[in-house]
Amino acid sequence: MSALASLRTMRRPAWLGPFVALLVVYTIFAIITPEHSFLRSQIFLTMARQSVVLAICALGMTLVIVTGGIDLSTGSLVALTTVVVAKMLKGGSSPVVAVATAVAVATAVGAFVGVCVGRFRLMPFVVTLGTMAVLRGSAIGLASEQKIDCDPRGLDHLLEASLSAPGIWIALALAALVAIVLGYTRFGRHVFAVGSNEAAARLCGIDAGRVKILVYAISSLLAGIAGVMEFSTLTVGDPTDSVGLELDVIAAVVIGGAPLAGGEGSVLGSVFGALLIIVIRTGAVHMGMPSWVQYIVTGVIIFVAVAVDSARRRRTRS
């Protein structure tokens, strides 16, 4: 508690900016949508459901970005996970086995990326750029270039726009877990240390390589869980799913107040960033907004978020 208090006296929490932005954008939409349909309770649940995949991916991406890294393979990994789950279910596996296998595959991919980045000191951008292509190709090949149709065997009820569906609660629990790990454990402090000054962290005896391997493995594990949620929505394995998802995820984390340089980041901020993106998307549908306007609005918000954040940073430094 005292740590939190001292943080507060230092400066306002990083998540406050994205939270204010979220409120402002939501209020604008609530006012201008026809018949105030934005205020219906079903809208909240639908937006919560739609945020789950993006938010879970953003949790992992926050860890990665705090270490000063980046992961471009998230979208491909989510698609691969839907394909693995669908393929296993079609082959007669039980849902539990299918989910466990898919998440294990995702985690293994993350560990591999982590080893490349942490031990062989390769650039995360390049490693994950390659991984992105390899995973996308694997997903399409594994699915024989088409969507895999299978009986979802209850997995379709994992994530629904309802408070009784476990998906939304799982996402919240994961967010709390990652926030605690990052904020209150030794591993979390090591992640920040590696991100803000890797050489100093190494001198202090932190195994930076090990930290990175763990971070990428956790991030991909979370992407795997997000992929299971994605399958729950799609009910088919779709190898062309989530192209470019990683960019939305990175946007969510950046809006959430994490600079790409590393060393800073807030799980809560990233979750608000993800919610903000979904609110814009939902509002765009309500307004019947053409896709190009939607792209521009999202882009402008990223600009503004980063500008405000860097202003805040300058102020606290001076």
Place this chain on the structure above:
Amino acid sequence: MKMRALGAVVTFSILGGLLLGCPKDSSKPAPGTDGEGGAAPSNGRIKIAVIPKGTTHEFWKSVHAGAVKASREVDVDIVWKGPLKEDDLKAQVDVVSTFVAQGVSGIVLAPLNDTALRAPVKQAAQAKIPVVVFDSDLQGDDHVSFVATDNVAAGKLAGDHVSKLLNDKGNVVVLRYQEGSASTQNREKGFLDAVKAKPGLKVVSDNQYGGATTESAFAKGESLLLAQKAETGAVNGIFTPNESTTFGMLLALRKSNMHKKMKFVGFDASDKLVGALKEGDVDGLVVQNPFNMGYLAVKTMADHLRGKKVDKRIDTGARLVTKDNLEDPAVKEVMQPDLKKWLGE
């Protein structure tokens, strides 16, 4: 503190400007909304969400134009909203569920997948929002009507034309599109049914698949022509069931210098294919009618919402285009509908 307040003000004003600008733009029919459909005040008007598979392809622009025409004729508002990225299944699922949560009067949907869209459509049915499916079929029984080309009839159109061109005798080849693609399988079936009805026509190959791309269809077409010894005149007629196989086969025929030596009827139209039709390298193209599809889909939904009985299956028609009828006004209307008039572009 000051910076934060400033930031919020900046965010608010930029966003407000962009968002408020949108309905203003669409008061003349701009892409995205028809009339004031997107931001109509509460006045009890029927509001129909129209969800295509994508928004940038010519095909969907024609569908949009038809939908706008219907909305003006039957006096309803439509909201035209496709997935942000072309052909993005997840995005389409999200768009449908958002419209359900918003509570529109009805949803007109071209599903990207016949199983994945079942759940959101069921959700709509539970919320008492009727759904009309168009272009591609959806499994299940939760939708009011299915408005699309009757592909078997369209395939038969091609089959009859090939028979006529060959005077009911000769050897015929079909280069199929892809396993598991229902629309093209029905076209192939319609074609084969028509051809097999003529005893003088013999189907020498109908088990080869061109695959998803023009490149794969080109390669398959080339080896198919070689395997059937087409250069000796052993093949007289060819049918391909979609744009990519038609274009691939055209390239294969041209490369092996066998174009014009056999009768070739394809499906769908593009600028290149129409050019080949004019040059006589293609002897006929069966085209769908996307404008009519958009028109009938919205009209059917409006009829249903106003309590009229609608058919479970509505055919939007296909048409055979040849070099001779290319200039007919009726054909021109299908090939190049007046998008400007309806979309104001």
